[in-house]
Amino acid sequence: MMAASRGLPRILLMFSLVLNSTIGVDTGCDDWTLNGNDVCCKRCKPGNRLVESCGRDPEKLCIPCEPDTYIISHEFHCLRCTQCIGKQFTLKSCTISSNTVCGCKAGYRCGNDKCSFCVTECKEGEEPTKERSCRKCPEGKFNDKIHSMCKEWRKSCPDGQTLVKGNVTSDSMCTYLEEPKQEPLPVLTDKKEPTKWLSVFIAAGMAGLAVLCIIASVVAYVKAQNKTEKPKTDTPDQDHSDESRIMAVEQEDCSFRHPEQEQGGSSESINTQDSESKLIV
Template sequence: MLAVQGLCFILLMVGLVPYSESTDTGCDVWTLSDQDVCCNKCKPGNRLVTRCGKDPQLLCTPCEPKSYTTHPNSYFCLKCTQCIGPQFTLKPCNISSDTECGCKKGYRCGNKECSFCVTECGEGEEPTDQRSCRKCSQGTFNDEVHSMCKKWRKSCPEEHILVPKGNAFKDHECRSLDVESTKDPLNVVKKGETKFAISPVWTAGGMAGLGVLCIIISVVACVQAQNKTKKNLKTDIPEEVSEFSRNMIVEQEACSFHHPEQEQGGSSESISTQDSESKLIV
């Protein structure tokens, strides 16, 4: 008779205790109250059935499949989260913890629990409240992944100049002034101003080019002066002078930087002397 009663009790217990992912069931911490046992904390994954009773193992029962609880004194279990859309399952649900979801490539978790995913924004854009992305507006940039756009810098530290190269992906640049350029008053840049330092290489090249140009102009002017002198000399020499003597006089006078009348004796005296010499030879 006792054996039959024991068997019936076991069958009754099996029917009352639902399917569980864990065999560790019942109350974990309890206290005695009169002749009853009162549960203060259920075992992990167990929900509270009744607070006090005769048997501490019957005070708590495991959560049903696809449900869980993380509270030791909760009367109810929560439904496991389902990873949907761009989500994927990192860790499946069990009676003591919920499902852990992740987001596929191109998305990221929208909150700490990763209960939803949002589009991941790249450089040059920022996230919006609609879980999407938008490009950085004019005057702002973003050089990080999934962060807000920032404004371009407007000034630089001392001894630096601001180089306006900012766009949606990078900020304006600050470049250090060259030591030599700071000595030139034209290249001194006040804080907050946007100017460019003149390179010493370009300055030297410009001066050299200017010197060459001056030499070319001087040579052209000299050649023109010589041609004009030759023309005037040929016109002023009398016709009685022989062609050979005429050419000699022209060459001598053209190579001189003085006016023909400034030569010793003048052109007329030279012609007269040559004429006398011709007569003596004859």
């Protein structure tokens, strides 16, 4: 009789677990152990808080969180969901097993890992302060990143170099007073260069051939013109014929003048005779 009474709680426990697994899936204990006639819960189901650590009914050991609350660990109390306000906006809404995820508006950034507040985002040349504001890098420091702390300038250079003072956004630099001689850079050859030169040579050859054709055409034309014109040259026969013609003309002139001279003489004699007769009379 005593054995039967001891086995009854175990039967009720098994029946409760089966009923809970089929009906109340999101309610109750998720991991438990037997402790005599009781059940002790090691982990509640997601979104459930612990009511009792041990008891007869595992379904009553854990219950869901109330609205606008959540729980992420094996605790007795649910936590209030975070509200995104002010410079924040909601990235992910709150659930019974996770808190709200907030983000910050443009020009601001999260002040901690949980983004529970926002701070002004500092630009290059600035650094954040404890008052959640920004200040310009002091003299001797610079910052070339967004929303980070300023760093010290470089203070020395290797031998032969001069230190050039930095500013709020860039570090000091080392430079030479005289630029060191640099080795000439190797000439990079293009694999396609022979093809380019080949096309240039072909074009030049065609141009030269065209010029030679034009010169040959001009020479042929000039020779053809010289053949059509008759050359005007003086020969010795023509020179002798011209001289004979001139001598004949001169002889004719002489023959014409001789009779006139004879007539002139006869007239002069007649005139003389007339003058003499007039004197005699």
